[in-house]
Structures are given as structure tokens and as C-alpha cells.
Amino acid sequence: MSWYGTALEDEQAAVRAMLDDLASSLAEGSEHQGHTEQARSAIVESGMWVLGAPEDLGGAGADLATTLLVLERLGRYWPALGWASAQAQAALTILAHGSQSDLSAGVADGSSAVAVLEAESAHVSVTGSHDGRWTGQIDRIDVAADTAAVIILDGESAAWLFTEDALSFDPVGVTGLEGARTRSVTLDAARAELVTTELLPARALLRLSAGAIAAGIAGAAADAAREYAASRSQFGGALTLIPVVRQSLVEQVNGATQAITTVMSADSASLASVTAAMENALQAGVTVAGQSVQSLGGYGYLDEYPTGRFVRDAASLRSAVDSFSANRQSARSLAGLPWTTLQGESS
Known part of the structure; x- marks a missing residue:
């Protein structure tokens, strides 16, 4: 590859x-x-x-x-x-700043799963406080496991941890990312653990990671289109002999290259920079995957070729990370507006 x-x-x-x-x-x-x-x-x-x-x-x-x-x-x-x-x-x-050492060990060795979401996400509708009962619904988590702990990032420095025993899970049908075993979550907890720490490093890692994954989808889609065009003959020669085909292939490679380059060069200390890099890469994933399908024509939609899966995965990844809410959060930060939290706006 x-x-x-x-x-x-x-x-x-x-x-x-x-x-x-x-x-x-x-x-x-x-x-x-x-x-x-x-x-x-x-x-x-x-x-x-x-x-x-x-x-x-x-x-x-x-x-x-x-x-x-x-x-x-x-x-x-x-x-x-x-x-x-x-x-x-x-x-x-x-978790390094909380009390759940067993959960940390399980997350590290892959035996436990954890979903990390923003309080501002459109997927999250949760109310409560650390002094009372928490209730609500999370529309989707994507952790490649049937159950998981949940961490909700709330403002600049508050993270709420909900362990599996306070949650119930139901399968959700999605277009792609089938391996994620997407679940909706119903939350009913007597308490939550409040972990106080600077959240920018976690946010930056999540957003740049989403961008890197999307760039990977774009790169794989570009490779699939290029390999197909080189091996498929039409009008007496490979498809790559046709100028319009070559132009499409180079646009796909350009999109994949720009996506990963932007992600790798983003300023991890800037919420605006990591959000912009993520958005650029997510868009590239969707665009390049779509172009890859077009390069294969009708064959692009057949299960024997991976291009259809790339389109499904790129679209579902964008929904899973909720890039719209991330961009809205970044815009509020750039405008100097207070954070929107589960307890109302904070400075």
C-alpha cells in the first residue's frame, strides 16, 4: 500500500x-x-x-x-x-487523572472499551451533576465492542466518567464502520466520576486521529482506483492511457496527500488547527472515495471491489466523530465565547 x-x-x-x-x-x-x-x-x-x-x-x-x-x-x-x-x-x-486504574489497564490491553464524546455533541443528551442522578441518551458510540465505559468531555477541563454498570446498550444500524458495532446508550447513573484535567490534549488527539483515519480511507480508495485502471483494458489499452482517467487518478492522490499532510502538520496546541485538519481530511475521505467508485464505473458498487465500502466508511466516520459539533465548538472558541457545558455556559 x-x-x-x-x-x-x-x-x-x-x-x-x-x-x-x-x-x-x-x-x-x-x-x-x-x-x-x-x-x-x-x-x-x-x-x-x-x-x-x-x-x-x-x-x-x-x-x-x-x-x-x-x-x-x-x-x-x-x-x-x-x-x-x-x-x-x-x-x-x-483516566490517568482519575481513580479507575482497573479500567485504564483494560483499555490499554484492549480488554475494555471506552467511548469519548463531547458534551456539545449532537449525539449526547444527558443531564445531571456529580451530586445527583444522571440520566439521558447517547445516540451512538463506535468502539468495536458491545459495551463500553463512556467519558463525556465537558468544557475546558471537566470530564465525566460513566462505567458500564450505569449504562444499557442497543445496536444501531449504520451505513458503514460495521466493525465498530455501533450502539446507542441509555444512561441512568446514581453518580459519575468527575475527572478534572486540561482536555485540549485529548481533543487534539481525537480530532487528528479522525483525520488520519479518513486520510487512510482516501489513500486506500486512491490506490484501489489506480490498480483497477492499470489492469483494466478498454479500446485496446489500459484505462490509464485515457487522459481523463489519469486526471481523476491524480486528483484522488492529491486529495489523499493533502489530507494526511494537513493532519501531520497541524498544531496540536490549537483547537482551531486540529479541527480544521480533521474537517479537511474527513471531506477528502468522502470525496476521494466517491471518485474511486466513479473510476470503476458500475463495478465500483460491487462487493467484490472495496470502493463501495470506502464510501460507506468515510460517511459513517464523519457522522461518528460529529464534525459539525466540533466545528461549532471551535468557532465559539475563536470568537471568545464561553464554553457550553452540561451545567450551562462557563467562562
Whole structure:
């Protein structure tokens, strides 16, 4: 598989090769639950599941660029697992400041799942406080597991942790990301644990991760279109001999390249920068996947080709991360407006 980002260091190139080899040894892209579990176990065993988490939290302490490289590769092969991994790593940065050490250990070794959402998300409708009962509904979580703990990011420095025993789960049908085992959540909790910590690092990781996964989808879609065009003959030669086909292919590669380059170069200390990078990459994922289908014509919609899946996954990823709410939050921050929290606006 191609890499459309900037030049990789030797260690990063080895990580990329390891994940490519892992994908080739499995049936990449399968949406069946059994395969998702097999792939998840293999990713955990390889040490890539929470690669970017500090070593004392169960990770390997990889830098952000290497972490995003891993998530771009997961986006190519198993985007649902990529998003679950991103949430696990973001959760660990928060759980490090709380009391749930057992949950942290489970998240790190892949035996426990956790969903991380914004209080402002359109998916979240929850009311309560740490002194009283919490109730509400979360329309969707996507963690590649049937059940999970939930962390709701609330304002600049408050995160509410709800353990599985306070939650009930129901399957939700979605267009793509089938491996995510999307669930709706009903919340009825006597209490929640309030974890107070600076949330920008977790937000930045989530948004850049979503962008990297989308860039991976775009890259895989561009590769699929290029391979098809090179192998398919029409009018006495390969499709790549037709100028309009070549132009479409280069536009797809340009989109994938811009997506991962923007994500990798974003300023992780700026909410506006990481949100813009995520939005650009999510749009590239949808656009390039659509162009890839067009490159295959009617064949693009057949299950024997991966292009239809890329379109479904790109669209579902955008919904799962709720980019609209993220952009609205970033706009409020740029305008100097107070944060909207579960307890009302805060300064």
C-alpha cells in the first residue's frame, strides 16, 4: 500500500511495514464481527493499539506523528478499529487523572472499551451533576465492542466518567464502520466520576486521529482506483492511457496527500488547527472515495471491489466523530465565547 504523506524515518517506516504485513496476513476490510475481533487481537499483540500512550499507562510513548501514521494505516484496513483505538488513547490521557486504574489497564490491553464524546455533541443528551442522578441518551458510540465505559468531555477541563454498570446498550444500524458495532446508550447513573484535567490534549488527539483515519480511507480508495485502471483494458489499452482517467487518478492522490499532510502538520496546541485538519481530511475521505467508485464505473458498487465500502466508511466516520459539533465548538472558541457545558455556559 502506498504512503502519501511526508518522508518517514526508519522507525516509522518499520511501523508502516509491520501494519501492512499484518493486514496482508488477515482478510483486510472484512466487516464480519469475528474478523474484527481477530484483527483487534492482532493489533493489540503487535503493540499498536495504544502506541502513543505513555509507557506508565500501557502504551509505548510514541510521538504524535508515529501515532497518526498507525491510525492512517488502520484507516486503510480497519477504520472502525482505528476510531476505537483513537478513543482508547484519548481516554487514557484522562483516566490517568482519575481513580479507575482497573479500567485504564483494560483499555490499554484492549480488554475494555471506552467511548469519548463531547458534551456539545449532537449525539449526547444527558443531564445531571456529580451530586445527583444522571440520566439521558447517547445516540451512538463506535468502539468495536458491545459495551463500553463512556467519558463525556465537558468544557475546558471537566470530564465525566460513566462505567458500564450505569449504562444499557442497543445496536444501531449504520451505513458503514460495521466493525465498530455501533450502539446507542441509555444512561441512568446514581453518580459519575468527575475527572478534572486540561482536555485540549485529548481533543487534539481525537480530532487528528479522525483525520488520519479518513486520510487512510482516501489513500486506500486512491490506490484501489489506480490498480483497477492499470489492469483494466478498454479500446485496446489500459484505462490509464485515457487522459481523463489519469486526471481523476491524480486528483484522488492529491486529495489523499493533502489530507494526511494537513493532519501531520497541524498544531496540536490549537483547537482551531486540529479541527480544521480533521474537517479537511474527513471531506477528502468522502470525496476521494466517491471518485474511486466513479473510476470503476458500475463495478465500483460491487462487493467484490472495496470502493463501495470506502464510501460507506468515510460517511459513517464523519457522522461518528460529529464534525459539525466540533466545528461549532471551535468557532465559539475563536470568537471568545464561553464554553457550553452540561451545567450551562462557563467562562
